[in-house]
Amino acid sequence: MNTRLPKTVSPSRKAFLILNYLLMAVVCLSCVLPFVHLLALSLSSRSAAAAGKVTFLPVEFTLSSYEYALVKGDFLRSLGNSLVRTFLGTMLNLVLIVLTAYPLSKNRNQLLGRNLYMSFFVFTMLFNGGMIPTYLVVSRAGLKNTIWSLILPGALPVYNMIILMNFIRGLPEELQEAARMDGATEFQLLYKIMLPLLKPSLATVGLFCIVSHWNDWFSGIIYMSSRDKYPLATYLQTLLRSFESLMRQAGSNYSQLLSQINVRTGRAAQLFLAALPVMLIYPFLQKYFTSGLTLGSVKG
Numbered sequence: 001m002n003t004r005l006p007k008t009v010s011p012s013r014k015a016f017l018i019l020n021y022l023l024m025a026v027v028c029l030s031c032v033l034p035f036v037h038l039l040a041l042s043l044s045s046r047s048a049a050a051a052g053k054v055t056f057l058p059v060e061f062t063l064s065s066y067e068y069a070l071v072k073g074d075f076l077r078s079l080g081n082s083l084v085r086t087f088l089g090t091m092l093n094l095v096l097i098v099l100t101a102y103p104l105s106k107n108r109n110q111l112l113g114r115n116l117y118m119s120f121f122v123f124t125m126l127f128n129g130g131m132i133p134t135y136l137v138v139s140r141a142g143l144k145n146t147i148w149s150l151i152l153p154g155a156l157p158v159y160n161m162i163i164l165m166n167f168i169r170g171l172p173e174e175l176q177e178a179a180r181m182d183g184a185t186e187f188q189l190l191y192k193i194m195l196p197l198l199k200p201s202l203a204t205v206g207l208f209c210i211v212s213h214w215n216d217w218f219s220g221i222i223y224m225s226s227r228d229k230y231p232l233a234t235y236l237q238t239l240l241r242s243f244e245s246l247m248r249q250a251g252s253n254y255s256q257l258l259s260q261i262n263v264r265t266g267r268a269a270q271l272f273l274a275a276l277p278v279m280l281i282y283p284f285l286q287k288y289f290t291s292g293l294t295l296g297s298v299k300g
């Protein structure tokens with residue numbers, strides 16, 4: 001029989017816990033409520049939105065804003081551009097991050113000039129050539145107005161590479177030594193031993209890369225001269241500035257839908273649809289997210 005008495009909590013500790021929970025509740029609500037309001041606004045009628053009646057529940061429920069977003073070609077085309085850009089960009093990022101982080105995780109006795117290479121990468125985090133030189137390089141390389149102009153300039157995110165490098169340095173060296181004694185080459189060691197252990201950190205940096213590609217709108221403005229090739233974030237940026245003119249350009253084909261929505265409901269629906277993919281991906285990577293960040297910061 002367990003005769004241990006329950007551990008008592010001091011009044012000061014109780015007050016701290018209550019204050020902490022209240023603070024976290026306020027922070028969570030401040031993150032969630034804007035999305036709830038955005039969703040309610042997108043599902044409300046134009047008259048209710050114009051009158052300011054919408055808070056956190058739809059008023060005069062309608063799906064017209066979503067129907068307009070999905071049947072009009074601009075949104076779906078931009079969504080497809082962003083999906084392709086995010087997939088190709090994230091895959092390229094992860095490949096280059098792994099191929100760079102693995103050798104840099106060695107000490108200077110194992111990799112000649114390791115500190116020099118590391119200093120070079122850190123320097124690129126602090127200084128860069130600037131927007132105009134980057135634009136000139138992309139333009140003269142023939143990448144302008146192509147999907148690669150959105151991907152190649154940021155092909156190796158150094159911050160994410162350092163997270164993965166520190167994660168690798170935190171793994172037991174004995175695992176690599178045992179694999180080498182069994183005759184494994186460096187590529188076999190990386191593929192069969194290291195990569196399965198890197199799942200938490202890869203999920204973490206992968207999520208960073210996905211969000212970075214998905215939310216980047218400025219590159220589309222600079223490098224894309226055709227609206228048909230805009231990624232979704234760039235399209236939404238132009239949408240926020242000129243939604244009324246875009247609605248007028250839609251013409252009579254969407255006259256019935258346009259009579260049921262206005263600028264606020266139309267914007268809200270497309271903004272919510274744009275945020276939805278990242279919100280759906282995050283729960284699947286959440287279990288790796290915290291452990292990946294923690295383990296990736298063990299060693300410098």
